[in-house]
Amino acid sequence: MKRSFTIAVLSGDGIGKEIVPEGVKVLEAIGRLHGLAFNFKEAIVGGGAIDLHGRPLPDETLAVAKAADVVLLGAVGGPKWDGLDSSIRPEKALLGLREQLGLYANLRPARLFPQLIDASTLKREVIEGTDLLVVRELTGGIYFGEPRGIKPYRNEERGINTEVYTTKEIARIAKVAFEAARKRRRKVCSVFGDILSDEAAMLTGSIGMLPSASLGGRTAMYEPIHGSAPDIAGQNKANPLATILSVAMMLNYSFDQEKAADEIEHAVLGVLDQGYRTADIASPGTKLVGTKEMGELVIKQLMKA
Ligand code: IPM
Ligand code: MG
Numbered sequence: 001m002k003r004s005f006t007i008a009v010l011s012g013d014g015i016g017k018e019i020v021p022e023g024v025k026v027l028e029a030i031g032r033l034h035g036l037a038f039n040f041k042e043a044i045v046g047g048g049a050i051d052l053h054g055r056p057l058p059d060e061t062l063a064v065a066k067a068a069d070v071v072l073l074g075a076v077g078g079p080k081w082d083g084l085d086s087s088i089r090p091e092k093a094l095l096g097l098r099e100q101l102g103l104y105a106n107l108r109p110a111r112l113f114p115q116l117i118d119a120s121t122l123k124r125e126v127i128e129g130t131d132l133l134v135v136r137e138l139t140g141g142i143y144f145g146e147p148r149g150i151k152p153y154r155n156e157e158r159g160i161n162t163e164v165y166t167t168k169e170i171a172r173i174a175k176v177a178f179e180a181a182r183k184r185r186r187k188v189c190s191v192f193g194d195i196l197s198d199e200a201a202m203l204t205g206s207i208g209m210l211p212s213a214s215l216g217g218r219t220a221m222y223e224p225i226h227g228s229a230p231d232i233a234g235q236n237k238a239n240p241l242a243t244i245l246s247v248a249m250m251l252n253y254s255f256d257q258e259k260a261a262d263e264i265e266h267a268v269l270g271v272l273d274q275g276y277r278t279a280d281i282a283s284p285g286t287k288l289v290g291t292k293e294m295g296e297l298v299i300k301q302l303m304k305a
Pocket of ligand 2: 194195198225
């Protein structure tokens with residue numbers, strides 16, 4: 001079995017720069033425990049890439065991603081780039097990576113950890129036992145459909161987006177969903193996925209807890225489902241657990257290391273059991289920690305197990 005992997009590290013903007021290093025440290029620790037070697041290749045993406053190269057997804061970054069076994073992505077975007085034309089906004093980097101890497105299937109598990117039941121604004125009896133998997137199509141539909149854009153129309157302007165899927169695109173994402181459901185409760189419900197995965201975060205207490213895997217091509221991509229959170233960027237406040245749980249998904253789906261993935265999940269649960277919380281999941285009586293401390297606690301817990 002392969003034991004050495006190349007990981008493209010695209011931390012991006014805002015809190016991406018803080019949470020991704022914690023994911024990398026967890027990978028290094030689990031690598032030592034399981035005899036796995038990781039070769040990290042950093043590349044620039046999003047707003048930072050616009051500043052430096054005028055484009056959110058420079059060719060060099062795409063090349064690093066394509067050559068890697070997997071991509072670990074943080075988040076892109078921020079107020080600084082909000083005024084740019086939509087064709088070169090930071091978010092376009094995400095769409096470009098998905099398209100270029102052929103990542104049509106996005107898995108977004110939303111599980112409520114019992115320790116966080118009070119972190120949700122919803123009532124305990126409503127959310128208890130929540131465990132769902134959003135399977136989101138990523139390379140078809142409204143993000144890529146043509147025609148699109150804003151054009152003059154009579155005496156005003158008119159905006160157009162096109163929601164379009166081919167039969168093949170629908171069949172392959174449905175297959176992913178049905179196969180996943182076979183291993184779960186054998187239920188599939190078809191609805192709109194991006195907003196739904198954000199809403200699912202409310203069930204689990206915080207969007208800072210939700211990981212994701214984007215699969216389909218040779219190189220898979222792993223990222224937290226949340227954004228770059230410019231309001232708390234650079235303050236050591238962000239929750240790194242969504243990234244750390246994305247790393248667990250990476251070990252499971254791309255590296256065939258189910259045991260290592262389980263160990264990471266257990267370490268996260270262990271740290272939550274001890275009452276440590278970042279601000280987004282804190283509730284009265286818990287111990288507030290920052291991004292780095294949370295990462296270190298997970299590693300300490302991993303080493304103990
Ligand atoms: C996500 C994000 C992206 C999406 C945006 C930034 C393009 O919301 O990954 O969920 O909608 O896919
Ligand atoms: Mg989203």
